[in-house]
Amino acid sequence: MPEYEDLVARALSAQERARSFTVDAARVSSLARILREARTGGTMLVHCAWCGRLQVGRGWLRLDAIGSGQTRIAKQLVRRSTHGICPDCFERVNRDAEANRAEGG
Numbered sequence: 001m002p003e004y005e006d007l008v009a010r011a012l013s014a015q016e017r018a019r020s021f022t023v024d025a026a027r028v029s030s031l032a033r034i035l036r037e038a039r040t041g042g043t044m045l046v047h048c049a050w051c052g053r054l055q056v057g058r059g060w061l062r063l064d065a066i067g068s069g070q071t072r073i074a075k076q077l078v079r080r081s082t083h084g085i086c087p088d089c090f091e092r093v094n095r096d097a098e099a100n101r102a103e104g105g
């Protein structure tokens, strides 16, 4: 029955969204801890020079995904953090470089 399938599909996508919120919440709380440590000089933050995301544990978090109160703190920390490159940008930059090499001959 199509209506039933639609309902299941919607339930599944809602579950998927909820899961990604949980992951984000976990990242935000671990970011909060990292920010506290960084402010006291205990941790050196790394941010991606290409997309600007901050490294949080093994993940990379966009500043605008953080609550507004912490975005201000995070922005101050980005200025003091080390430039790095996240895996996504690394892959893209590598691909672009290879495309350029192929074009240039």
Ligand SMILES: [Zn+2]
Residues within 6 Å of the ligand: 048, 049, 050, 051, 052, 053, 085, 086, 087, 088, 089, 090
């Ligand atoms: Zn990046």
